[in-house]
Amino acid sequence: MRLLKTTKWLAAACIALAGIVTASAQDKGLENPRSTTFRKTLEGKKVVFLPLSMGFDLTEGWAAVMRQQAKRLKYDFEIRDPAWSTDAGTRALQSLISEKPDLIVAHNPDIQSYARLLAQAQAAGIKVVQINLESNTQTDSYVGADWTEIGEQAAQAVVDKCSPGKGASTKVAIDTGVPTAASDVFQLDGIYRVLNQHPDIQVVSQQATEYNPEKARSIMETVLQQHPDLCGAIGIWDNQDTGTASAIQQAGKGDQVFLVTSGGGNKVGCENVEKGLFNLYISYNVPLQGEILNAEIARLLLSDSTAGENKTLYFNPLTQITKANVNQRNCWTLDDLK
Amino acid sequence: MSGAVAQGNQAQLSGLLKSQEGIVLVLAVLAFVLFSLLLPSFFSPGNILALIRSVSILGILALGMALVVIARGIDVSMIATMVVSVSWAFVIARSGYSLEFALLVGALFAVVAGVLIGVLIAFGEVAPIFATLAAGSVIYGLGRTFFFTLEMQNVPPDAGWFSLIGQGRILGVPVTVVVFGVLCLALHLVLSRTRFGWQTYAMGNNPGAARITGISNRPMIVAQYAISALVAYGAGLVLASSASAINARLFNSTMIYDILLVVVLGGIGLNGGHGKVRNVILGTIFVGILLNGMTIMNIPYTIQNLVKGVVLLLAIVIDSLVNPRDEQTSQQGDL
Numbered sequence A: 001m002r003l004l005k006t007t008k009w010l011a012a013a014c015i016a017l018a019g020i021v022t023a024s025a026q027d028k029g030l031e032n033p034r035s036t037t038f039r040k041t042l043e044g045k046k047v048v049f050l051p052l053s054m055g056f057d058l059t060e061g062w063a064a065v066m067r068q069q070a071k072r073l074k075y076d077f078e079i080r081d082p083a084w085s086t087d088a089g090t091r092a093l094q095s096l097i098s099e100k101p102d103l104i105v106a107h108n109p110d111i112q113s114y115a116r117l118l119a120q121a122q123a124a125g126i127k128v129v130q131i132n133l134e135s136n137t138q139t140d141s142y143v144g145a146d147w148t149e150i151g152e153q154a155a156q157a158v159v160d161k162c163s164p165g166k167g168a169s170t171k172v173a174i175d176t177g178v179p180t181a182a183s184d185v186f187q188l189d190g191i192y193r194v195l196n197q198h199p200d201i202q203v204v205s206q207q208a209t210e211y212n213p214e215k216a217r218s219i220m221e222t223v224l225q226q227h228p229d230l231c232g233a234i235g236i237w238d239n240q241d242t243g244t245a246s247a248i249q250q251a252g253k254g255d256q257v258f259l260v261t262s263g264g265g266n267k268v269g270c271e272n273v274e275k276g277l278f279n280l281y282i283s284y285n286v287p288l289q290g291e292i293l294n295a296e297i298a299r300l301l302l303s304d305s306t307a308g309e310n311k312t313l314y315f316n317p318l319t320q321i322t323k324a325n326v327n328q329r330n331c332w333t334l335d336d337l338k
Numbered sequence B: 001m002s003g004a005v006a007q008g009n010q011a012q013l014s015g016l017l018k019s020q021e022g023i024v025l026v027l028a029v030l031a032f033v034l035f036s037l038l039l040p041s042f043f044s045p046g047n048i049l050a051l052i053r054s055v056s057i058l059g060i061l062a063l064g065m066a067l068v069v070i071a072r073g074i075d076v077s078m079i080a081t082m083v084v085s086v087s088w089a090f091v092i093a094r095s096g097y098s099l100e101f102a103l104l105v106g107a108l109f110a111v112v113a114g115v116l117i118g119v120l121i122a123f124g125e126v127a128p129i130f131a132t133l134a135a136g137s138v139i140y141g142l143g144r145t146f147f148f149t150l151e152m153q154n155v156p157p158d159a160g161w162f163s164l165i166g167q168g169r170i171l172g173v174p175v176t177v178v179v180f181g182v183l184c185l186a187l188h189l190v191l192s193r194t195r196f197g198w199q200t201y202a203m204g205n206n207p208g209a210a211r212i213t214g215i216s217n218r219p220m221i222v223a224q225y226a227i228s229a230l231v232a233y234g235a236g237l238v239l240a241s242s243a244s245a246i247n248a249r250l251f252n253s254t255m256i257y258d259i260l261l262v263v264v265l266g267g268i269g270l271n272g273g274h275g276k277v278r279n280v281i282l283g284t285i286f287v288g289i290l291l292n293g294m295t296i297m298n299i300p301y302t303i304q305n306l307v308k309g310v311v312l313l314l315a316i317v318i319d320s321l322v323n324p325r326d327e328q329t330s331q332q333g334d335l
Helices: A002-027 A033-042 A057-073 A086-099 A115-123 A147-162 A182-195 A213-226 A238-250 A267-274 A286-302 B002-018 B020-038 B045-070 B078-094 B099-122 B128-147 B160-167 B175-193 B195-205 B207-212 B217-243 B248-252 B255-266 B277-296 B301-322 B327-332
Strands: A046-050 A076-079 A103-106 A127-131 A141-144 A171-176 A202-208 A232-235 A258-263 A280-283 A319-321 B152-154 B245-247
Touching (some): A046 A057, A057 A076, A086 A115, A103 A286, A127 A286, A147 A171, A147 A182, A147 A258, A147 A280, A171 A182, A171 A213, A171 A238, A202 A213, A213 A238, A213 B045, A213 B245, A213 B277, A232 A238, A238 B217, B020 B255, B020 B301, B045 B255, B078 B099, B078 B128, B078 B217, B152 B248, B175 B195, B175 B217, B175 B277, B195 B207, B245 B248, B277 B301
Parallel strands (some): A046 A103, A127 A141, A171 A202, A171 A232, A258 A280
Antiparallel strands (some): A280 A319
8 A cells, every 4th residue: 555655656756857857948049040041151252341441430330330249149240440541442442343252332532433343243253332432333331321311401400590581691611521432522512502592692601621630720820810790610520620610609699600510420520519619410320320230231231142243332320410410329439339 | 312212122122132031021911901991890909819819829839840950851741740749748647647747758758859850960961851751750659659549639628837838818919829928939049149049040051161161950950850840849838828728630640831831931941041930930920810811701621722732832932023033042952
């Protein structure tokens, strides 16, 4: 009798144990074949970034974000830095075409220089993503600002402040960078699309600063001598417009001249908004662009289509930063991204 | 009597037109009168101050370049020295040291760079143009690799007195212009009143003869490049202070050619031995008038560059017509 009881108890224990063992086998989960392919396909691929130059907020920011994903997904990420030289960039692109990496991220110095080479790269089977500055050739993907939209937003802001009766006058100055860059040609088109609908607004000066803050400063100083009643100014890049802003401040016209500029949303630009140097700062948000770029890189590397087969583009959203919304979310430092 | 005076004046005028300096002076006066008549508010005290101020930094750099050029050298590394030393000083200041200490380190860097270039030229006997061209790339490369990542360096926060250099005024005159004026006076005194100055001219005129007469050419060369580097650093501080930032990318710009434009246009020959501070002032103001006038007329960028290029070309052509290459230059070599 006692034996029977013990046997029963043992049997029950065995069943329970077996149950636990099966349960623990189920706890190890299922392999996701898509994750495995995703990682396997990307691993060991080679991505090369060809910036205008390293060493400024935009390119350093994108590179930091791209490098992080490359590390996470174990693909090669290289930078070829032509240091502002279109010649060196062209040579780098030519040698890349024979090296055949899987993907090139190109940052164009102007709309023409790389146009044919990018088409050749795609013909050689290399996928090409263009970042923030387009060329005339449309490639597999473009990620970046819609410069026409920036121009329209900037011009609209100035029109709102300087229409007849609203500001000190209806005079507006425009500070451009280098006349052949995509940021200049498309942005000017956007600016004039809006200004042409408002014939009252007078453009009294349109000068190139070569992205040099000191040149921007002396141009604005001269313009303010000629037109002390200037109402608005549109600058093409925050890095140069610190100079434009300091000319306006030194003339004591900080309250009179409404300065609009645009940039990648770096903390330095934001500080200038806080200090009241920039009245409106249109940001194209470098960390966001970096993330979209990463998604595009992964998508193209995974895709079976050949280079140049499907062309897409995405103009990322812009943020209008004023004194009211300078905050952590809109402004970044390079250390945040690393 | 009046005929004699007229003749004297005519001789003076033709003498004036025979020197490049004279031609540029006439051109500058012509441009000034023309702009004053045609452009409203060109001839206003505010605009003239703005005009001088906008080229003061160029003028300061040209003073350093002039000293080297008079001694038959050339320093195309000035921009590299300027951007790297100033950017590095700002980086040091932002990392927690006091601004004064940081600026001292920057100055030290500039002087060391200048001395090394001087040693390379004086003792290594490398042609100045190649030595400084290479040194410029080395300095810039060092800076970008080790001292700072970002090309754009804003003036460190809480630098009250520092912003006065570029933005303050003394008796209504911008400090930038005052600094240029003081440096002009200093260099003028050095060149005309000191042994260092006379020896500099002697070296430029005939280095061989200068050495034979007992001038220690080598230490002189080292000193000249150290001074031009220090002047470049000073110009960088003024520039950074007035624009609230410095952009290391200036190294890639045409600024170094603008400095040479000022020096050559003013009438300081690149083969050395002659030229005074007034040449630098003349060149600076002429370039200033041109740039200011073209900005007021809102002339597009490419045409402005075209005008600058044509003016430089004209100056060089006139220079070679007025001072034809002779036996001496062909023997001594020309830049």
